[in-house]
Amino acid sequence: MAVPVADVGGDPPELLERLRAGDRGAFESFVAAHQHRVYGLALRMLANAAEAQDAAQEVFLRAHRALGEFRGAARLSTWLYAITSRVCLNRLASGERRLERRGDDALVRFADPRPGPDRALEQGELEEALHRAIAELPEERRIVVLLRDVEGLAYEEIAQALDLPIGTVRSRLHRARLDLKDKLERFFP
Amino acid sequence: VTCPDVRAQLPALVDDDLAPSGRPALDAHLATCPECRHELARLRATVAALRQLGPARAPAGFVDRVVAAAFPRPWYRRLGDALFVPIRLKLPLEAAAVLLVAASAVYLHQRTPEVSQLAHGVSPSPPDVPSPARQTARAPAASVGRSGPAGADELTAGRVAGQGGGVAPPREAAPPARRETGPAREVLAARPPGDPVREGLPAAPAAQVPAAGTPGDAGSPPPSARPDASSPGPAAPESQASAPLPATAKTAPAAARPGAEGRAAQESPPGPGEDRPRTGPGAPAASAPAASAERAAKALGARLSRTPDASGRLLVAARAPAEAALDELLPRVGATRLSRRAGGAGEPVVVELLVPAARYGELTAGLGRIGRWTPAREPAVWPADVRIEVAITDVR
Numbered sequence: 001m002a003v004p005v006a007d008v009g010g011d012p013p014e015l016l017e018r019l020r021a022g023d024r025g026a027f028e029s030f031v032a033a034h035q036h037r038v039y040g041l042a043l044r045m046l047a048n049a050a051e052a053q054d055a056a057q058e059v060f061l062r063a064h065r066a067l068g069e070f071r072g073a074a075r076l077s078t079w080l081y082a083i084t085s086r087v088c089l090n091r092l093a094s095g096e097r098r099l100e101r102r103g104d105d106a107l108v109r110f111a112d113p114r115p116g117p118d119r120a121l122e123q124g125e126l127e128e129a130l131h132r133a134i135a136e137l138p139e140e141r142r143i144v145v146l147l148r149d150v151e152g153l154a155y156e157e158i159a160q161a162l163d164l165p166i167g168t169v170r171s172r173l174h175r176a177r178l179d180l181k182d183k184l185e186r187f188f189p
Numbered sequence: 190v191t192c193p194d195v196r197a198q199l200p201a202l203v204d205d206d207l208a209p210s211g212r213p214a215l216d217a218h219l220a221t222c223p224e225c226r227h228e229l230a231r232l233r234a235t236v237a238a239l240r241q242l243g244p245a246r247a248p249a250g251f252v253d254r255v256v257a258a259a260f261p262r263p264w265y266r267r268l269g270d271a272l273f274v275p276i277r278l279k280l281p282l283e284a285a286a287v288l289l290v291a292a293s294a295v296y297l298h299q300r301t302p303e304v305s306q307l308a309h310g311v312s313p314s315p316p317d318v319p320s321p322a323r324q325t326a327r328a329p330a331a332s333v334g335r336s337g338p339a340g341a342d343e344l345t346a347g348r349v350a351g352q353g354g355g356v357a358p359p360r361e362a363a364p365p366a367r368r369e370t371g372p373a374r375e376v377l378a379a380r381p382p383g384d385p386v387r388e389g390l391p392a393a394p395a396a397q398v399p400a401a402g403t404p405g406d407a408g409s410p411p412p413s414a415r416p417d418a419s420s421p422g423p424a425a426p427e428s429q430a431s432a433p434l435p436a437t438a439k440t441a442p443a444a445a446r447p448g449a450e451g452r453a454a455q456e457s458p459p460g461p462g463e464d465r466p467r468t469g470p471g472a473p474a475a476s477a478p479a480a481s482a483e484r485a486a487k488a489l490g491a492r493l494s495r496t497p498d499a500s501g502r503l504l505v506a507a508r509a510p511a512e513a514a515l516d517e518l519l520p521r522v523g524a525t526r527l528s529r530r531a532g533g534a535g536e537p538v539v540v541e542l543l544v545p546a547a548r549y550g551e552l553t554a555g556l557g558r559i560g561r562w563t564p565a566r567e568p569a570v571w572p573a574d575v576r577i578e579v580a581i582t583d584v585r
Contacts, residue, residue, distance in 0.1 A: 031255050031256060035251050036244055056255075061255070061258055061259055126238060127238075130238055130242065170206070174197075188234045
């Protein structure tokens with residue numbers, strides 16, 4: 001049975017209990033509530049839809065195995081971002097993945113739910129340039145700017161998820177923003 | 190405060206993440222430096238574009254795949270699904286496959302003699318009633334020749350008797366003659382324990398009788414030898430064992446047509462009192478039971494054999510006294526009368542005798558004293574017990 005998952009203001013204790021107990025319905029609700037965030041972060045980190053799907057599945061399976069040890073110190077979403085970040089960075093760090101990335105400049109087009117053909121045309125080019133610019137960022141900056149400016153995590157949450165000092169998070173975020181600004185110069189003259 | 194210092198703090202300014210102490214100096218510089226304001230505007234536009242990125246959506250069915258991977262179905266359910274899902278398609282296919290295999294097995298069993306023999310040999314249960322076609326096919330093998338490997342024939346006889354289950358004549362004729370020695374017993378003992386042939390031995394008197402009848406002739410073929418061990422059909426030997434003696438005598442001349450002979454023997458109904466060899470009125474009543482059993486065994490062996498080994502004509506003055514004299518002669522030379530077939534007027538009386546080969550000369554000498562003995566045929570290779578057909582003819 002599906003259980004609504006509230007992500008604001010903490011996770012429902014009942015849901016956490018059921019997840020820890022291995023309840024299938026609770027896990028299904030949990031995956032349904034977080035699938036787009038996890039997949040989106042993986043997709044923007046890996047820039048490959050198939051690999052992002054594999055990574056997202058791996059994230060949830062790791063979470064499923066580790067749910068019994070989740071004590072609720074962070075929000076479930078933050079915990080999931082932490083797992084996602086590790087999975088993606090591990091994949092990016094693998095030698096095989098690095099070789100594949102050479103010459104793989106095909107950027108994934110993200111679905112734009114906003115209606116209006118004019119707006120789509122207007123935003124399409126900017127988004128494509130933005131995705132390309134994100135993909136060109138160093139991985140350690142990319143994950144920080146994505147967690148902060150796309151996913152909306154606080155500095156402390158990012159530091160917790162990436163297990164980094166908050167000063168490191170700041171510096172990486174600032175460098176990433178400045179890099180992106182420079183790469184998008186023609187859109188913002 | 191210089192422009193590079195200000196521009197380094199612009200990213201933090203976007204998040205309003207500056208220390209309160211540094212904020213007035215930064216604001217004062219931005220108020221006087223249009224280039225730094227422009228840079229701040231570009232940075233804010235970039236961050237705004239990042240925050241306005243459309244949400245990526247996981248592919249359809251992602252939740253189901255993840256949940257299925259996290260909660261794998263038990264192996265027996267997966268096996269069941271693999272075997273029977275979709276059941277409307279797989280169940281009929283599997284049923285058809287089972288039927289095909291079964292039909293192939295039956296076909297192979299029926300069309301391959303080796304498989305059929307193996308199945309019968311291994312199975313302790315008696316075989317099914319043979320069809321007429323199988324009887325016809327087996328009858329020639331059952332009645333061809335008399336000499337051959339003793340072990341195979343005796344084994345076959347034992348198996349036949351065991352399968353016949355309660356073949357009355359041999360059991361009644363020779364219970365005392367059951368011995369644990371003899372060629373058949375030796376050969377059977379060499380078989381492994383559990384072998385159906387060996388297991389069936391105690392219940393197979395017909396197998397022991399021929400062996401017991403020639404205890405000293407190990408290695409020589411008994412009269413009951415059926416040399417064709419490769420065709421151990423139960424039909425013909427069984428019919429022989431249960432067929433009355435007259436039937437055997439009657440079919441003896443037809444030995445050249447063994448197939449017809451086998452059928453004739455099987456079709457002959459057993460008559461009362463005909464299931465044991467006749468010893469004749471002159472047989473010694475005082476002979477020991479063992480000797481009687483041996484004789485019965487010889488008679489059975491001879492009966493299982495179709496063609497007489499020797500034949501001849503005994504010309505006498507009168508048939509009745511001659512037959513009486515013959516009955517007196519037989520026990521003296523260790524011979525046994527197997528059958529008697531009375532001819533019509535002017536036709537000879539045909540008497541079938543069984544005599545040990547060593548005493549064949551004594552028998553013919555005795556016949557010469559009863560009348561004029563003219564041998565018509567004698568065997569090239571002498572069996573241990575010779576079956577003679579004597580045609581008693583009077584001179585008139």
